[in-house]
Amino acid sequence: MSFEVSHLSFSYGKREVLHDVSFSLPNGSLGAVLGPNGSGKTTLFRCILGLCSPSSGNVCANGHDVAGLSVRRRAKEMAYIPQAHAIVFDYEVVDVVLMACGTDLGMLRSPLRQHEERAMAALERVGIADLAHRSMRQLSGGQQQLVLVARAIAQDARSIVMDEPTSALDFGNTVRVLEQVRALVDEGRSILLSTHQPEQAYLYADRVIALSDGRVISVGSPADVVTSRGVSDLYGMDVLVSPLFDDRARACVPASIVMPSKLTSRKQDSRVSGEGED
Numbered sequence: 014m015s016f017e018v019s020h021l022s023f024s025y026g027k028r029e030v031l032h033d034v035s036f037s038l039p040n041g042s043l044g045a046v047l048g049p050n051g052s053g054k055t056t057l058f059r060c061i062l063g064l065c066s067p068s069s070g071n072v073c074a075n076g077h078d079v080a081g082l083s084v085r086r087r088a089k090e091m092a093y094i095p096q097a098h099a100i101v102f103d104y105e106v107v108d109v110v111l112m113a114c115g116t117d118l119g120m121l122r123s124p125l126r127q128h129e130e131r132a133m134a135a136l137e138r139v140g141i142a143d144l145a146h147r148s149m150r151q152l153s154g155g156q157q158q159l160v161l162v163a164r165a166i167a168q169d170a171r172s173i174v175m176d177e178p179t180s181a182l183d184f185g186n187t188v189r190v191l192e193q194v195r196a197l198v199d200e201g202r203s204i205l206l207s208t209h210q211p212e213q214a215y216l217y218a219d220r221v222i223a224l225s226d227g228r229v230i231s232v233g234s235p236a237d238v239v240t241s242r243g244v245s246d247l248y249g250m251d252v253l254v255s256p257l258f259d260d261r262a263r264a265c266v267p268a269s270i271v272m273p274s275k276l277t278s279r280k281q282d283s284r285v286s287g288e289g290e291d
């Protein structure tokens with residue numbers, strides 16, 4: 014297994030925000046964590062990365078107990094793309110990507126030509142090699158996000174954890190990034206990402222983990238989790254999930270918009286509404 018989270022609980026002070034969370038993600042697969050704001054996705058990722066210490070339970074990454082790994086070893090196992098954040102330092106794009114090579118370098122050692130080539134290859138892969146010598150602070154939020162994806166690629170870790178990697182991206186860049194993510198998975202890496210878009214999880218993920226108020230309420234294939242019942246229960250509202258293109262995609266639509274006077278999806282037994290199918 015790439016990630017194996019077992020009975021994980023975590024508290025900020027006396028407030029427990031993750032409660033007995035368990036799930037696993039097989040090698041070479043893409044896991045999407047869905048959950049409302051404040052449900053604990055970032056905290057869960059920080060525990061997986063070893064940045065927060067759980068009060069109970071444990072996390073294994075690629076067969077290693079994360080709590081027992083050195084920082085350098087953790088970086089070889091897992092790369093991390095945090096949620097969009099303000100860029101404080103005025104680094105060039107290529108320097109941000111080169112930071113991924115830190116695990117190969119000793120203290121105060123400069124990157125070698127091979128590291129620069131690796132950084133440029135990663136930028137090319139996400140289609141922004143032309144931005145290599147621009148300042149990070151002069152990029153749009155979406156471009157900055159692509160740089161962070163390139164940095165994770167350059168780190169060459171076996172697994173990548175991405176906290177809402179497409180939250181700042183327009184439709185085109187969202188698709189470009191998720192196609193890159195899918196390609197990385199198809200090459201054998203494992204990726205765990207969070208998203209607020211159940212439709213995106215359905216399209217790209219192999220496994221979906223639904224987190225509500227710090228608890229896993231369902232985990233399984235996208236077809237089993239991204240349903241009218243599943244999405245409605247997760248977000249506490251009536252949502253109709255309709256298959257599109259022979260169920261290759263699913264559309265999530267608030268029931269209040271499309272059928273305000275009818276029985277709501279939360280009261281329906283059907284897992285996927287057939288209405289609205291293309």
Ligand SMILES: Nc1ncnc2c1ncn2[C@@H]1O[C@H](COP(=O)(O)OP(=O)(O)OP(=O)(O)O)[C@@H](O)[C@H]1O
Nearest residue numbers: 025026030048049050051052053054055056057096
């Ligand atoms: N540093 C902190 N100290 C105390 N409580 C925190 C801290 N960070 C997060 N929390 C609380 O922990 C809970 C989970 O927060 P977390 O950021 O993990 O949720 P999330 O699912 O990632 O949210 P979002 O989708 O809004 O990013 C929330 O109730 C939040 O208020």
